Amino acid sequence: MYCSQCGKEIPGDAKFCPSCGVRQDMGVIASDNIRVEVRPKKKWKKQKAHRQGRRLGNFLVSVIALWILFAGNNKVPDASDHAFRRTNAAYFTVQNQREMAVCDEKGTVCTIDIPRKVLCSADQSSLAYIDRDGELYDLEDGEPVFVDDAVSDAQFSFYGDCIVYTRAGQDKRSELCIYTVRNSAKEQAAVTACSEFAVSPDGKTVAYVDAGGGNALYLWRPGREETRVAGSISEILSVADDGKMVVYRKKDGGLFCSLEDKEQKLMDADGAIEVVLNETQTEILYTGDGTAWYYGAEQKEEEPVRLSGVKGTVVTDCYRKDTAYQQRRGLILGRKTLKDMVFATYDRGNNGYRLYHLNWNGASADPVFHHADQFQISKDERSLLCLSGQKLYYMKDIQDSQDRICLSEEMTVSQFAADPELKKIWFVTSDRSLYDCQDQEYKNLSFADRMYGYYKKGVLFQEGTDLYLAKEGEKILVEENVTDVRLTSYDHAVLDTGGEFCYLKDFDHAVCLISSR
Numbered sequence: 001m002y003c004s005q006c007g008k009e010i011p012g013d014a015k016f017c018p019s020c021g022v023r024q025d026m027g028v029i030a031s032d033n034i035r036v037e038v039r040p041k042k043k044w045k046k047q048k049a050h051r052q053g054r055r056l057g058n059f060l061v062s063v064i065a066l067w068i069l070f071a072g073n074n075k076v077p078d079a080s081d082h083a084f085r086r087t088n089a090a091y092f093t094v095q096n097q098r099e100m101a102v103c104d105e106k107g108t109v110c111t112i113d114i115p116r117k118v119l120c121s122a123d124q125s126s127l128a129y130i131d132r133d134g135e136l137y138d139l140e141d142g143e144p145v146f147v148d149d150a151v152s153d154a155q156f157s158f159y160g161d162c163i164v165y166t167r168a169g170q171d172k173r174s175e176l177c178i179y180t181v182r183n184s185a186k187e188q189a190a191v192t193a194c195s196e197f198a199v200s201p202d203g204k205t206v207a208y209v210d211a212g213g214g215n216a217l218y219l220w221r222p223g224r225e226e227t228r229v230a231g232s233i234s235e236i237l238s239v240a241d242d243g244k245m246v247v248y249r250k251k252d253g254g255l256f257c258s259l260e261d262k263e264q265k266l267m268d269a270d271g272a273i274e275v276v277l278n279e280t281q282t283e284i285l286y287t288g289d290g291t292a293w294y295y296g297a298e299q300k301e302e303e304p305v306r307l308s309g310v311k312g313t314v315v316t317d318c319y320r321k322d323t324a325y326q327q328r329r330g331l332i333l334g335r336k337t338l339k340d341m342v343f344a345t346y347d348r349g350n351n352g353y354r355l356y357h358l359n360w361n362g363a364s365a366d367p368v369f370h371h372a373d374q375f376q377i378s379k380d381e382r383s384l385l386c387l388s389g390q391k392l393y394y395m396k397d398i399q400d401s402q403d404r405i406c407l408s409e410e411m412t413v414s415q416f417a418a419d420p421e422l423k424k425i426w427f428v429t430s431d432r433s434l435y436d437c438q439d440q441e442y443k444n445l446s447f448a449d450r451m452y453g454y455y456k457k458g459v460l461f462q463e464g465t466d467l468y469l470a471k472e473g474e475k476i477l478v479e480e481n482v483t484d485v486r487l488t489s490y491d492h493a494v495l496d497t498g499g500e501f502c503y504l505k506d507f508d509h510a511v512c513l514i515s516s517r
Contacts, residue, residue, distance in 0.1 A: 135151065136148050191208060205242055206222075238277060241281075281330075290312065291310075294358065312348070353373075368384065382399060394422070420454075446468065458470050460478070465481050
């Protein structure tokens with residue numbers, strides 16, 4: 001790396017330049033290890049490619065992690081749109097033993113110290129990090145902007161317009177602060193020792209636990225006084241806009257919610273709890289100790305409903321990333337209501353997934369599929385693909401009919417991939433044959449040693465060491481000698497070729513960073 005003041009080369013872990021003595025703020029720098037590559041267009045190949053021996057990649061300890069992060073524009077939509085907002089650009093980061101390089105889609109590179117924690121706003125539009133010295137930086141247009149030091153933890157608001165963080169203050173007690181990105185303003189809450197906090201999606205309300213005051217739960221709206229909600233809190237799961245509703249656990253293990261300062265006990269739960277909420281966080285679907293419950297906060301006189309017959313723990317990682325985000329331990333879906341929703345549980349007893357349809361009034365849940373090894377719910381939540389017993393089944397309209405069609409006929413299926421609407425389907429059989437299934441008509445495309453998933457209206461798969469895209473019944477060679485692939489729901493990919501990582505936004509352009517393996 002090079003000094004940001006005098007331009008002389010300095011060690012990668014240097015905090016100060018040995019030549020001019022200026023502190024290195026880790027700004028945007030040029031690097032010989034980064035290149036923007038314009039590739040010639042590849043022609044579609046109709047014939048099968050020759051199989052090649054699969055080369056096992058030898059991942060060294062020097063590469064610690066590969067993250068895929070995204071950045072969008074600065075326009076903040078209405079709060080009601082937050083769960084469906086998509087982004088326009090992308091970041092990917094590669095970390096070696098000494099530093100991390102953050103690359104945007106234009107090939108601009110920002111090299112920073114290895115962070116202790118990387119922060120990304122829930123809508124994927126903003127990036128920040130805490131370095132190993134406890135300094136908090138906000139990345140603005142690829143330039144790290146110093147926020148504060150002695151920082152122990154931090155969270156973005158949904159849109160990235162503010163960062164809430166804790167820092168070591170006087171007597172090493174944990175102070176709670178908020179940093180507003182647009183004007184670099186900071187404000188501190190009157191908390192003795194903050195042990196837990198969460199920020200609402202709009203960034204205007206912070207729920208926190210004061211360990212110095214009996215572990216009491218408070219709501220803090222910057223510029224206004226704190227409001228005490230409850231005592232003896234162990235964990236905050238979520239907080240809604242304006243702090244209207246907060247979901248939390250108490251020291252005795254009970255799950256509670258506070259709606260407009262009125263506390264409601266949801267259940268006794270000593271073990272792990274999985275929680276799914278609607279967009280406004282007024283409805284909750286949750287499981288504890290293997291029991292599923294539904295609670296609608298708008299029904300103020302109603303008690304939580306136990307969903308009898310539902311087995312297993314609610315699965316929270318089956319929802320598309322553009323319709324869901326994690327706030328602390330509560331998964332918030334882009335739905336006005338959880339009623340009439342298809343949801344999944346994982347049943348350890350039969351080592352598989354079960355799918356249910358929550359009734360229109362939330363009073364019961366009807367079974368849809370009793371066992372699935374892999375499944376995908378369509379974007380409109382009406383259709384369903386399930387892999388069970390090495391057979392692939394399709395249900396066209398879950399809400400009106402339980403009829404299912406077997407798509408694999410006499411073939412045994414090991415995995416499948418599909419577009420969000422479940423109109424285009426691909427599957428791999430036990431003998432590694434890749435099939436394109438459209439309107440129940442099949443076309444054998446190739447062999448597939450590994451299928452990565454839906455990408456660019458097709459499916460990415462690996463044959464030997466070469467990466468291909470199957471699309472419209474044919475296949476295109478994407479890259480040779482690929483070790484691993486990371487896909488996102490935003491149609492971007494990061495390829496690991498063993499010697500470098502490449503961010504691939506389309507087939508004609510790539511940003512590649514040479515690894516120091």
